[in-house]
Amino acid sequence: MTQSSQIIEELDDCFVKTAGNIVKYYADEEERQRVLEKLRDLLKENCMESARIKAANKIRKDLENLSAFEPERKVEDVTKEYRTAISEIQVNSLEDNRLLTYDRQIQGLLEANEAVSGNGPDDTDADLQLMYSQINVIDPISKTRMTDPVRNAVCGHVYDKESLVAMLRKNKNTRCPVVGCTSMDYIDLNQCRPDVVTKMYLEKNPA
Numbered sequence: 008m009t010q011s012s013q014i015i016e017e018l019d020d021c022f023v024k025t026a027g028n029i030v031k032y033y034a035d036e037e038e039r040q041r042v043l044e045k046l047r048d049l050l051k052e053n054c055m056e057s058a059r060i061k062a063a064n065k066i067r068k069d070l071e072n073l074s075a076f077e078p079e080r081k082v083e084d085v086t087k088e089y090r091t092a093i094s095e096i097q098v099n100s101l102e103d104n105r106l107l108t109y110d111r112q113i114q115g116l117l118e119a120n121e122a123v124s125g126n127g128p129d130d131t132d133a134d135l136q137l138m139y140s141q142i143n144v145i146d147p148i149s150k151t152r153m154t155d156p157v158r159n160a161v162c163g164h165v166y167d168k169e170s171l172v173a174m175l176r177k178n179k180n181t182r183c184p185v186v187g188c189t190s191m192d193y194i195d196l197n198q199c200r201p202d203v204v205t206k207m208y209l210e211k212n213p214a
């Protein structure tokens with residue numbers, strides 16, 4: 008993992024955590040929605056900016072390679088070419104995996120919040136069961152309660168980080184152990200990110 012991608016991951020986690028705080032502290036649904044939309048716009052802008060930087064770096068590299076083969080090319084020409092190419096960069100943030108991942112997390116966050124706030128004083132065990140069925144707190148690998156949940160971006164399943172790392176250390180070519188998972192890919196630790204929703208739920212509902 009490069010340093011910049013790690014920074015982006017940390018930034019994305021901050022966005023989700025901020026959204027979590029908004030969901031927690033804004034009681035007025037309309038206002039909450041408005042603030043959440045603002046936050047999403049910020050993330051979207053950041054995704055587009057990152058995509059632009061990525062594209063610009065690629066153009067620069069391509070031009071550098073080209074210049075190595077054609078040393079007679081004038082600097083002004085190369086600069087002009089670079090400027091033109093940069094001005095033509097088009098980014099579609101909807102293709103950005105970061106935004107999709109964020110949307111999925113926020114949806115989970117809102118569902119979790121609804122389940123928790125519906126938990127009134129006269130709740131029955133059935134309601135509690137329903138809440139637990141919406142958010143899984145049991146690690147599919149160790150079959151114990153998770154403490155550090157991570158979500159596999161490939162299939163969406165959540166595992167406890169410690170047991171996942173231990174499992175992959177034993178055999179790095181391991182597929183998702185969740186029964187019924189349709190992903191045939193081996194689990195890639197880089198694709199497994201902290202799952203803020205499950206983490207929040209665990210904190211709210213101590214064992």
Ligand SMILES: [Zn+2]
Nearest residue numbers: 162164183188
């Ligand atoms: Zn899976």
